[in-house]
Amino acid sequence: MIITRPIRVGCSGIARLVSAKRLHSHLTSSSSDELSHFNELAKTWWDVSGPQRILHKMNLLRMDFIQEMLRSYVPIPPETDIYVPGYSLDLLPSEISQQIVHEQETYRDEQLKQANLRALDIGCGGGILTESLARLNYIKSVVGVDLSPGVLEAASFHKLLDPITERKITYELKPVDQVQEKYDVVTMMEMLEHVDYPAEVLIQALDKVEVGGWLFLSTINRDLISYFTTILVAEHLIGIVPKGTHSFDKYINSKELVDWIGKRPGFEVVSVRGCMYVPFKGWVFCGDGTTGNYLAAVRRLS
Amino acid sequence: MSMIFRRALASVSTKSVEPKVVDVLIVGGGPAGLTLSAALKNSRITRDLNIQLVEGFKLDGVKSFYEETPELLTNRVSSLTPQSVEFLQRIGAWKFIRQERVQPYDGMVVTEGLSDARLSFDHPEIATMCENVNLQSSLYQRIKELESQTAEGEAFGLDIKDDTKVTSITKDESNDWPIVHLSNGESIKTRLLVGADGFNSPVRKFSGIESRGWFYNRFGTVATVKLEYAPFVSCAWQRFLPTGPIALLPMPDDNATMVWSTTPELSELLTKVEPELFVSLANAAFLLNNVDMEYYYQCLRKDETEGLVDDIQWRIDHMTQKFTEEELDEKFPVKIISVQDKSRARFPLRLSHADTYVADRIALVGDAAHTTHPLAGQGLNMGQGDVQALVNALEQGITRGLDIGNLLVLEPFWADRYPENNLLLGVVDKLHKLYACTSEPIVALRSFGLNAVNQLTLLKDFMIGHVSGK
């Protein structure tokens, strides 16, 4: 795999999004010094008490977000007796409303199970999210793609340890623009802040989403809080993330992202949610995603 | 694909006869193990798990109890807190409880042998007395009900093997999953191994988790007894003697169950003496002072028991003369008139607490994780709390697509339970030690304590909270 490093375009955020050019198909993913950096991380990827503990913990929140979005979009048909408009649910006695919620959730389980979704995890790394997706009983298969042979090897090895992941996951060493098919669930976590041409990568990712399907992504706002938590504290002060993992000018504000996606026909940004790491507690959701790290859910309507 | 990948594939596919593989293997069909099985199959989220339960003894008594309910009460009875009952209701087991054999109680009187101090509580349904086998049977019936509701063509995914012991546990070389070897020659590989296997927990030993604690040098002698008449209000009685507490707990009608905690030597004598003398001694233990009791223990030791029943009766009559009928009713439990044949048994009392309840692919619940003195009736209830927390953790883990054997899934369970259990074990231990003490200043202090507690409603509510787990 040859990755030529492009000439840096000296701008950031929205400017970086719109000015990105398709210079070379391989340029659409990570730049080379970042790749070698992730190779280093691969070895210890799966030790949940090790250096990747924060990432493992962050995965919990990602999964909560993905589950919430997918489940909430399973409609409860109005003609069934478990259909209750949201506001009246609160008016019912708690025992009855609990029972109704239980039946609604059971209904959603059944619907989702029949959906047999296919997922694509872009920038899958060691496979932490890939494996989690694969274990959901309504996901039929997951393809994980990444550009680092090292982490993919670790991921491929690790998936064999569990019959479920062994059966459902395929890892492929390729950039996103070489993925041919479309998927019901596409994920791209903590990737945009590491690439030189995020708009290109986003276009590619959106292109892989099946009509009615989802793109879940997470990245970081370009603000003081992000600088403080991800670079100053995480990399330099407490060292939970190796130095050089992030570069500030690559961060994209959630508003820029929402505006940009909103201009693309057929896509809707369903939710943007902020999240932060609280020592001794782990990752928690916070705010509307305009500061620090955030998750976004995008749906393809047509 | 990469080299490592291919090599790993090869090593997996060339393996010879693979053992059966399950998601959860539960060792122990006691209250904790059966509750966990029923709760996991009841949950919308965990019900798809493939579960194997293994119990060393035969569960015939548990299986037949609901339909062929024995006439006599059994001697292993526990007090269930309202929370435990609520949990059992939630998982659909409580409706299979033989209600005619359980007794809720709403009063509790605590006294002591060295002074007249007393502490009494009145509180609607502090707890409910229930035979362990009744509880296990309700869980078994619930499991059968859930099985009958399985959709056509779908496997239920819970198998119970009784009369089968776990003989050893090893680890799979390729992925480190535990492999459990059984006395019937079978081996089962599991994603998550749960030790609900009681105090001697083979699972805990396999996982190398240390358990700390001590033997109290006390045994609990249990017995099922008949009272002179059915009490008007159902109340639990407990009297702290220097050798340990004696408790009389209500069962339906004129039945009751007792736990007499005392020294190893005395407990052995008490399980063996003539039924008539045992009954007299038990009544005496609630009424007479410690000097009298010491004298009777001495007679037991020397096997000089001739005329002892009459002597006890004489002293009791002498002692009770001072009180009116009403005072007697209020101050002392209804007289015990007989003990059920073969119902006496004794159990060593220990405090123990495992350093952790979780390791990679391992979780411990119930007595495998902790044992306590029965004086507060908490042992089984703590196990119910463990099961609830473990089910919550597994539900959350599954929702997040995690491997349920992973520490990331199991840690919240232990973080949830350890501090609470540790606090309870500590309080119960302190109570035991406080009352095992005969030194005068301490007796004075604690009888002041008991009396003072009785006056202070707020403090009392707090104490009730502890016993009833509220």
Ligand SMILES: Cc1cc2nc3c(=O)[nH]c(=O)nc-3n(C[C@H](O)[C@H](O)[C@H](O)COP(=O)(O)OP(=O)(O)OC[C@H]3O[C@@H](n4cnc5c(N)ncnc54)[C@H](O)[C@@H]3O)c2cc1C
């Ligand atoms: C005298 C006394 C009075 C008590 N009173 C109360 C009370 O009032 N309230 C209360 O809450 N608690 C009380 N307890 C405590 C309560 O009985 C226990 O806490 C409870 O039984 C523990 O349940 P468990 O399922 O964790 O363990 P257990 O009931 O010990 O069950 C463990 C099971 O594992 C099985 N097992 C062990 N090893 C193996 C193996 N190698 N292979 C296969 N199977 C195996 C055993 O056969 C057993 O069935 C009392 C205890 C005593 C001793």
